[in-house]
Amino acid sequence: EVQLVESGGGLVQRGGSLRLSCAVSGFTFTNDWMSWVRQAPGKGLEWVANINEGGSEKYYADSVKGRFTVSRDNAKYSVYLQMNSLRADDTAVYYCVRGGTTANFWGQGTLVTVSS
Amino acid sequence: QSALTQPASVSGSPGQSITISCTGTSSDVGGNKYVTWYQQHPGKAPKLIIYDVSNRPSGVSNRFSGSKSDNTASLTISGLQPEDEADYYCSAYRGSSTLGVFGTGTTVTVL
Numbered sequence: 001e002v003q004l005v006e007s008g009g010g011l012v013q014r015g016g017s018l019r020l021s022c023a024v025s026g027f028t029f030t031n032d033w034m035s036w037v038r039q040a041p042g043k044g045l046e047w048v049a050n051i052n053e054g055g056s057e058k059y060y061a062d063s064v065k066g067r068f069t070v071s072r073d074n075a076k077y078s079v080y081l082q083m084n085s086l087r088a089d090d091t092a093v094y095y096c097v098r099g100g101t102t103a104n105f106w107g108q109g110t111l112v113t114v115s116s
Numbered sequence: 117q118s119a120l121t122q123p124a125s126v127s128g129s130p131g132q133s134i135t136i137s138c139t140g141t142s143s144d145v146g147g148n149k150y151v152t153w154y155q156q157h158p159g160k161a162p163k164l165i166i167y168d169v170s171n172r173p174s175g176v177s178n179r180f181s182g183s184k185s186d187n188t189a190s191l192t193i194s195g196l197q198p199e200d201e202a203d204y205y206c207s208a209y210r211g212s213s214t215l216g217v218f219g220t221g222t223t224v225t226v227l
Binding site: 045060 | 161162164207214215219221
């Protein structure tokens with residue numbers, strides 16, 4: 001059974017940092033791109049970042065470029081999102097997703113709230 | 117990174133068919149086969165229901181079908197059922213070295 005379990009969300013002050021983690025199981029992690037997608041309260045979906053199988057290619061939304069960094073540890077079957085200089089409009093549920101172009105499977109999400 | 121355009125809401129009675137449109141440009145929807153559709157029930161994570169314009173993952177009802185014409189993709193739900201009431205999002209690939217883009221989302225209501 002494919003599982004993606006996010007952790008690391010919470011309440012943070014504006015300008016602060018958080019690191020999200022996603023532990024995966026049930027598929028061969030090293031064969032897949034991985035992505036982060038977010039959804040602000042009551043709003044639509046937004047691709048945030050993705051990373052290729054080996055970690056050498058990474059792409060970011062313009063809204064987070066220079067502030068967020070995606071990485072992965074293939075030995076630990078995990079993907080991460082380091083979020084710095086957080087702003088109020090970064091408040092959202094962050095989903096870990098299997099796939100880079102097609103989101104084949106989604107985690108349950110972790111809520112990040114940035115207070116001003 | 118402008119979102120793809122979807123109608124805000126679509127409704128239908130049980131048993132009817134409805135279609136949700138997703139309009140983009142020749143750089144995304146019209147430019148490749150990587151158009152996907154997701155279903156999201158309230159408080160839940162989205163679920164993939166259509167990939168590569170018209171393919172259904174294993175386990176997804178054949179009442180869901182996808183198509184594309186020029187820069188507009190469409191999702192049709194046939195034989196509408198109460199459990200189809202949800203938000204639906206399209207997404208498209210915009211080429212290498214960039215992220216994809218989602219649609220604005222459509223709320224489906226079963227009357």
